């Protein structure tokens with residue numbers, strides 16, 4: 001291949017990766033490999049300036065605009081950052097700067113590099129007016145409504161702010177929130193998200209801002225841009241932004257020379273794992289804005305800033321074997337057993353392999369030497385195989401075809417990543433898992449009974465499903481390992497007490513696939529009792545607010561099953577709550593009887609659920625979409641434009657939150 005073709009191929013390949021990464025939020029190579037290829041291209045282009053192309057990925061910001069949002073041009077361009085991987089790179093950078101500025105003394109602002117999705121937010125007269133993604137740097141997606149749902153983004157500023165400016169920051173998902181989201185997904189049998197960055201970036205592009213509001217996103221700010229700004233350095237800029245009400249991390253430091261920059265880098269290279277969010281490096285910025293202006297920009301990044309990337313914590317180790325775990329919903333998860341190795345402060349023995357596709361994509365084989373990385377995931381993951389160390393007689397991994405626990409043939413539904421064991425009622429880990437879920441805190445909250453005891457009860461033939469729990473006696477339990485009179489009595493008592501648990505938690509406890517806590521609440525509220533839910537048709541179910549076809553089908557399948565019907569009858573005979581107990585609200589009135597409301601947007605004094613409850617408590621109905629039957633629309637902070645248009649067209653009065661409260665307090 002000649003040089004020109006090599007360059008062309010690299011450009012095409014990198015463009016495809018950019019698309020996967022920025023548009024689909026689904027990278028197909030590691031960042032490390034991506035950066036290596038980009039560097040390779042840069043080197044070739046430097047050596048062969050005759051093949052220069054302003055559209056090369058080395059010359060352009062990698063992101064892209066999507067078609068799902070309004071495209072708007074940035075008033076001030078958004079740039080990327082130059083990368084450095086060593087302190088020598090920074091020394092060279094300072095020398096380049098001093099060639100431009102002369103031998104002036106330089107101060108640097110050092111900041112952490114937050115790993116999320118960049119955002120530019122425009123404020124006018126102290127009010128948030130617009131938020132754009134970086135897009136291709138010239139124009140971005142308008143995601144104002146989604147950004148407004150993030151609690152740390154001020155809608156109104158305080159203090160002495162300029163009349164008009166843009167502020168730049170990063171939308172991130174802190175580890176705790178990310179893990180909670182994943183825990184919720186795992187609980188209902190869904191595949192967890194792969195890392196916080198992609199999840200944050202994907203969240204920005206959701207169409208329904210009410211969905212975005214549920215995600216624990218945060219916005220960390222690092223740069224103010226505009227005309228006539230009231231500060232003359234980056235460090236002062238950060239401080240001003242803090243005073244106007246923005247969340248600007250306090251870790252930023254002013255360094256008086258490169259040595260102090262290195263100290264900052266060294267400190268955070270070891271302490272970054274204690275931060276509540278992910279950072280992949282440090283950003284070093286020439287502090288004086290006058291100097292920044294003098295230095296200017298390349299096609300892709302400012303000359304006055306440099307990202308220093310931490311070496312991602314990677315180790316190589318041997319893959320000894322692959323285990324296949326069966327979850328409570330029957331989903332199969334392959335797990336790699338590794339030769340124990342030290343990584344990011346812990347000893348790693350296992351790594352997630354996700355699913356069959358992942359194994360095939362990376363061509364992971366037993367006895368391979370693999371690279372393991374610890375990112376924002378709960379357990380580390382394998383990112384590549386060291387092919388040079390592959391043993392000669394190595395064989396392609398054959399994914400299992402039968403359940404390792406019950407030997408049933410596995411199935412894989414179209415469009416799903418995981419294989420399933422369909423032996424719902426005979427596969428031990430599924431049975432045990434279902435009972436463990438049933439007794440868990442958010443479900444039936446059974447005190448005196450833990451996950452291990454459930455397994456013990458099952459293995460001793462005492463329970464086969466959660467209805468069996470209610471027939472356990474102290475005499476039956478006592479002979480079990482480590483079981484004393486007192487604990488046996490507590491167990492039986494705990495089980496009996498669970499008869500008080502309200503219907504919505506019972507519905508969650510049943511463990512219907514895709515029916516998590518929130519969905520269970522919705523269904524309980526809508527149908528009021530289990531018989532109404534059991535008789536609901538597919539059509540009927542999907543009409544319930546926020547219930548999609550996938551959930552609806554799963555509910556129907558659950559109730560069609562004879563075994564489930566029998567178990568439910570037994571639970572009913574034991575006195576489990578199968579209908580909602582209406583709370584009597586002393587503030588309830590009849591003032592909204594016969595009126596249908598549609599609620600849209602985000603509110604400051606109510607959560608959406610509280611607002612809906614208030615309407616219902618006062619006799620009104622809450623509709624899911626605007627139609628001729630709607631009497632009022634209650635509009636929060638960022639009602640969707642389509643809804644607004646529809647309401648106006650149909651001449652339906654739109655109430656602000658304040659209007660609604662006024663109406664509520666009006667005498668009848």
Ligand SMILES: NC(=O)c1ccc[n+]([C@@H]2O[C@H](COP(=O)([O-])OP(=O)(O)OC[C@H]3O[C@@H](n4cnc5c(N)ncnc54)[C@H](O)[C@@H]3O)[C@@H](O)[C@H]2O)c1
Pocket residue numbers: 017018020021022027028029030031032034035061062079080081083111112113114115117118119134169170222283307
């Ligand atoms: N794996 C893949 O397929 C793939 C594809 C494309 C890009 N990538 C990865 O994405 C990265 C390149 O993306 P990029 O062009 O957005 O550059 P970048 O993420 O390396 O740096 C620029 C961005 O850093 C952010 N940032 C965070 N903290 C900041 C701070 N304190 N000050 C200023 N900016 C801050 C800003 O949003 C800015 O846009 C590389 O790490 C690359 O490996 C990977």
Ligand SMILES: [Zn+2]
Pocket residue numbers: 326403404405406407408421422423427428
């Ligand atoms: Zn099985």
